[in-house]
Amino acid sequence: MEEERHADAKIRAETGTGSSPRGPGCSLRHFACEQNLLSRPDGSASFLQGDTSVLAGVYGPAEVKVSKEIFNKATLEVILRPKIGLPGVAEKSRERLIRNTCEAAVLGTLHPRTSITVVLQVVSDAGSLLACCLNAACIALVDAGVPMRALFCGVTCALDSDGSLVLDPTSKQEKLQQCLAAAQAASQHIFRFYRESLQRRYSKS
Amino acid sequence: MKETPLSNCERRFLLRAIEEKKRLDGRQTYDYRNIRISFGTDYGCCIVELGKTRVLGQVSCELVAPKLNRATEGILFFNLELSQMAAPAFEPGRQSDLLVKLNRLLERCLRNSKCIDTESLCVVAGEKVWQIRVDLHLLNHDGNIIDAASIAAIVALCHFRRPDVSVQGDEVTLYTPEERDPVPLSIHHMPICVSFAFFQQGTYLLVDPNEREERVMDGLLVIAMNKHREICTIQSSGGIMLLKDQVLRCSKIAGVKVAEITELIQKALENDQKVRKEGGKFGFAESIANQRITAFKMEKASIDTSDVEEKAEEIIAEAEPPSEVVSKPVLWTPGTAQIGEGVENSWGDLEDSEKEDDDEGGSDEAIILDSIKMDTGIEVSDIGSQDAPIILSDSEEEEMIILEPDKNPKKIRTQTTGVKQEKAPNKKPVKRRKKKRAAN
Numbered sequence: 211m212e213e214e215r216h217a218d219a220k221i222r223a224e225t226g227t228g229s230s231p232r233g234p235g236c237s238l239r240h241f242a243c244e245q246n247l248l249s250r251p252d253g254s255a256s257f258l259q260g261d262t263s264v265l266a267g268v269y270g271p272a273e274v275k276v277s278k279e280i281f282n283k284a285t286l287e288v289i290l291r292p293k294i295g296l297p298g299v300a301e302k303s304r305e306r307l308i309r310n311t312c313e314a315a316v317l318g319t320l321h322p323r324t325s326i327t328v329v330l331q332v333v334s335d336a337g338s339l340l341a342c343c344l345n346a347a348c349i350a351l352v353d354a355g356v357p358m359r360a361l362f363c364g365v366t367c368a369l370d371s372d373g374s375l376v377l378d379p380t381s382k383q384e385k386l387q388q389c390l391a392a393a394q395a396a397s398q399h400i401f402r403f404y405r406e407s408l409q410r411r412y413s414k415s
Numbered sequence: 416m417k418e419t420p421l422s423n424c425e426r427r428f429l430l431r432a433i434e435e436k437k438r439l440d441g442r443q444t445y446d447y448r449n450i451r452i453s454f455g456t457d458y459g460c461c462i463v464e465l466g467k468t469r470v471l472g473q474v475s476c477e478l479v480a481p482k483l484n485r486a487t488e489g490i491l492f493f494n495l496e497l498s499q500m501a502a503p504a505f506e507p508g509r510q511s512d513l514l515v516k517l518n519r520l521l522e523r524c525l526r527n528s529k530c531i532d533t534e535s536l537c538v539v540a541g542e543k544v545w546q547i548r549v550d551l552h553l554l555n556h557d558g559n560i561i562d563a564a565s566i567a568a569i570v571a572l573c574h575f576r577r578p579d580v581s582v583q584g585d586e587v588t589l590y591t592p593e594e595r596d597p598v599p600l601s602i603h604h605m606p607i608c609v610s611f612a613f614f615q616q617g618t619y620l621l622v623d624p625n626e627r628e629e630r631v632m633d634g635l636l637v638i639a640m641n642k643h644r645e646i647c648t649i650q651s652s653g654g655i656m657l658l659k660d661q662v663l664r665c666s667k668i669a670g671v672k673v674a675e676i677t678e679l680i681q682k683a684l685e686n687d688q689k690v691r692k693e694g695g696k697f698g699f700a701e702s703i704a705n706q707r708i709t710a711f712k713m714e715k716a717s718i719d720t721s722d723v724e725e726k727a728e729e730i731i732a733e734a735e736p737p738s739e740v741v742s743k744p745v746l747w748t749p750g751t752a753q754i755g756e757g758v759e760n761s762w763g764d765l766e767d768s769e770k771e772d773d774d775e776g777g778s779d780e781a782i783i784l785d786s787i788k789m790d791t792g793i794e795v796s797d798i799g800s801q802d803a804p805i806i807l808s809d810s811e812e813e814e815m816i817i818l819e820p821d822k823n824p825k826k827i828r829t830q831t832t833g834v835k836q837e838k839a840p841n842k843k844p845v846k847r848r849k850k851k852r853a854a855n
Contacts, residue, residue, distance in 0.1 A: 238715065239715060240700065240712070240713070240714055240715050241712065241713040242700050242703050242710070242711070242712040242713070243710065243711050243712075244703050244707070244709055244710040244711075245709045245710075246709050247709070248467075248469065248500065248554060248555040249467045249555060249557060250500075250501060250502050250503070250555050250556055250557070251500055251555075254500070256699075256703075258699060258700050258703070261456045261698060261700075263455070263699050263700075265471075265500070265554060267498075267499075267500030267554075269416070269503050272416055272503065273416055273417070281754075282754055282755070289499055291496070291498060291552065293460075293471070293473045293550060293552075294473055294475045294548065294550050295548075295550070319754075319755055320755050321755065322754055322755045327499065329498060329499045329500040331471065331498060331500060331552055331554060333455065333460075333462070333471060333699060334455045334456060334457060334460060334698075334699065336456070390730055391726035391730060394726065394730075395726075399713075403711070403713045406711060406713075407710075407711030410708050410711055411708045411709050411711075413708070
């Protein structure tokens with residue numbers, strides 16, 4: 211597990227002998243989401259977190275090349291395109307992470323020998339890009355009607371590290387788990403947001 | 416993915432409609448679709464929607480060494496990408512022809528027309544110049560990519576602000592946006608491409624073809640013009656032969672359209688500048704309409720992190736790997752297995768008609784199974800060589816029944832009984848499957 215994630219929510223880490231951090235003003239930025247905004251992909255979503263914005267399009271389940279087909283489940287492919295320049299190694303590593311997450315959530319065994327393609331386009335990046343990509347991918351998969359066993363979301367957490375924390379691995383690991391717990395709390399808000407946005411969409415149909 | 420081919424009847428329908436001066440979306444021959452321009456929070460970022468075709472444009476700049484033969488000029492770089500999101504057929508290896516054509520046209524339109532003053536991009540002659548990079552991403556393909564892309568490019572360039580630079584003797588100071596306000600690029604004019612699609616060897620023309628119309632067109636004429644009625648680029652593709660007065664007529668129409676579009680662009684740029692100056696909210700978040708049911712917003716939410724320590728302990732204590740879902744193959748009969756479930760039948764309650772279909776289907780299957788088991792090379796039709804012709808099914812298709820000649824009468828009778836016997840077991844797995852679905 212990576213020990214340092216870059217900032218979105220502001221969590222101040224206390225130095226010293228592991229006293230519990232008081233819950234300061236941790237907050238999620240303003241959220242917005244639009245679904246089904248593109249006509250060609252089967253599902254599409256635009257997710258905005260503050261000034262960070264990612265557009266996701268999903269095609270699937272669709273035809274797959276024989277070289278890429280898996281006999282008992284769907285082949286999931288994730289493509290992440292940066293706004294400026296050609297995609298590089300950082301994009302590849304993010305694609306892999308998003309693909310692993312999607313594979314865990316999508317019920318690929320219901321559609322063997324098909325392909326599900328998730329295309330992500332970074333529209334603007336103001337921090338917490340990976341989390342925004344994950345959220346956009348999830349809503350786009352829901353919009354496409356791909357069967358999933360669960361919804362997933364991304365939250366970014368920061369560790370402010372001083373000299374003492376870096377040297378002391380156990381307390382750093384503790385802080386890491388606290389990050390996870392804080393992320394869990396935040397993810398409840400995101401799931402409530404998902405639920406309400408889908409409720410709104412299907413309430414008038 | 417391969418592109419789904421256009422069916423002949425759809426092609427004929429479109430061409431017939433065009434002959435009668437009708438377009439599928441109700442537009443007139445010379446009408447453009449609705450153009451919508453929205454800006455992002457950073458300078459130089461915009462999204463242009465031409466009907467449903469959507470293009471994202473971003474301009475960025477960098478200080479580089481100039482080209483050797485142009486030591487006092489800045490560098491312009493254009494890149495249009497057809498994202499895989501835009502159409503299923505746009506795979507990395509497959510779109511090279513279209514991509515090259517669009518990129519070349521865009522470069523000719525913007526670079527050769529000298530709409531941007533490259534001399535003003537020079538910082539230190541021969542050493543440092545600005546390289547302006549325009550990245551365009553096609554997000555949704557509903558026809559007329561080149562028009563949308565050219566509008567996105569010129570809007571992004573007009574919107575962009577580069578960092579301010581000052582040169583004092585040998586010293587070059589690059590100011591950050593906080594120190595000094597960034598400076599806009601010096602743009603002389605705004606070239607915009609207008610596309611004309613021709614049908615039936617140049618007899619009929621349409622402005623701003625959408626994706627279906629593009630598929631059935633014979634040829635395409637693209638005219639890039641600015642609001643001063645100067646033609647920047649003109650390109651005719653598809654091999655149709657155009658008459659002189661046709662081209663002149665198209666250029667007049669283009670003049671009118673470009674004037675309208677330029678006015679729209681100016682208004683959008685002014686609006687954005689006003690909002691930024693007044694300190695209002697700007698960016699893509701504001702351009703999401705509030706009224707649509709497919710859009711949803713949530714304000715800033717604060718999270719209570721006071722009990723993170725206890726929760727952390729719990730997570731470590733209770734963590735276990737997620738359960739695996741493995742698909743189990745189900746064997747219906749020897750030779751028929753099923754992996755996965757496919758998609759639920761969404762046609763509603765068709766219980767009765769489904770049963771009848773299954774019966775007929777069952778009987779067909781039974782006959783074919785029996786005939787395969789017999790394994791003779793003689794193909795004998797069952798009409799005419801029997802004593803008692805028995806109608807086995809209502810279907811009108813002639814079935815190939817392979818029968819052994821001396822066993823005919825017996826076989827048929829056993830077949831019918833066999834069919835009835837086969838019907839029953841055939842029904843069961845089908846019913847089982849239905850029940851399984853109902854349970855699901």
